[in-house]
Amino acid sequence: MWFAIITLFPDMFAAVRDFGITGRAIARGQVSVTCLNPRDYTHDAYRRVDERPFGGGPGMVMLAEPLADAINHAKALAAEQGLMNVPVVYLSPQGRKLDETGVKALQHYDGMILLCGRYEGIDERLIQLYVDQEWSIGDYVLTGGELPAMVLMDSMIRRIPDVMGDNASAEQDSFVDGLLDCPHYTRPDTFQGLDVPDVLKSGHHLEIEKWRFLQSVTRTKARRPELFKDVTLSKQQQKWLNE
Numbered sequence: 001m002w003f004a005i006i007t008l009f010p011d012m013f014a015a016v017r018d019f020g021i022t023g024r025a026i027a028r029g030q031v032s033v034t035c036l037n038p039r040d041y042t043h044d045a046y047r048r049v050d051e052r053p054f055g056g057g058p059g060m061v062m063l064a065e066p067l068a069d070a071i072n073h074a075k076a077l078a079a080e081q082g083l084m085n086v087p088v089v090y091l092s093p094q095g096r097k098l099d100e101t102g103v104k105a106l107q108h109y110d111g112m113i114l115l116c117g118r119y120e121g122i123d124e125r126l127i128q129l130y131v132d133q134e135w136s137i138g139d140y141v142l143t144g145g146e147l148p149a150m151v152l153m154d155s156m157i158r159r160i161p162d163v164m165g166d167n168a169s170a171e172q173d174s175f176v177d178g179l180l181d182c183p184h185y186t187r188p189d190t191f192q193g194l195d196v197p198d199v200l201k202s203g204h205h206l207e208i209e210k211w212r213f214l215q216s217v218t219r220t221k222a223r224r225p226e227l228f229k230d231v232t233l234s235k236q237q238q239k240w241l242n243e
């Protein structure tokens with residue numbers, strides 16, 4: 001998966017680049033991350049990337065021109081790599097809300113150009129002319145698109161085959177099958193008076209699978225009942241549920 005990120009703060013992306021599973025995926029060449037700073041695409045002595053809004057009001061608006069030049073450069077880089085299917089994705093609270101279904105849909109692209117806004121926003125004409133998709137990571141406002149871009153990248157990278165240490169863990173997590181994740185336990189057997197459920201130490205794999213499934217169902221119904229109606233259950237799961 002190939003990512004080009006248009007950002008005024010490229011150093012922030014050290015968080016995905018230099019740590020954990022995402023860092024390892026980049027080091028192994030399973031993921032490529034290139035940052036392009038709009039400030040490098042300015043033509044004035046002050047390297048301005050923002051201006052006061054027409055019509056007045058608080059804050060500044062990001063200029064269309066440096067962003068357009070940075071996006072065009074990113075598109076040229078994608079073409080050089082032979083990547084065809086590379087949408088420009090703008091992170092904003094006005095976008096479609098990201099969920100695991102959305103992440104799965106985005107997985108089909110060869111890569112993407114992630115556009116991170118700052119200040120009050122971006123000149124609308126840039127969005128009109130260059131943005132293919134707009135995504136939000138939730139109904140709250142952040143100071144910029146960088147953290148949302150990293151959230152999107154992380155959620156996509158972990159779904160790439162062979163990126164996770166144990167491929168099954170990407171499959172078993174919350175939402176992947178439409179249910180919330182089950183509880184997890186490790187050593188010691190007893191922690192401050194609380195025991196690990198016996199079934200998990202029984203070595204009986206089918207019983208463990210059944211227990212985990214029923215825990216997931218109980219959690220989903222209690223915490224996110226609206227998710228439960230969209231779940232498709234296997235024959236075995238239906239049987240467990242009706243026992």
Ligand code: ADE
Nearest residue numbers: 091092093136137142148
């Ligand atoms: N930029 C600022 N807030 C955001 C959000 N909630 N989602 C995506 N991009 C944003």
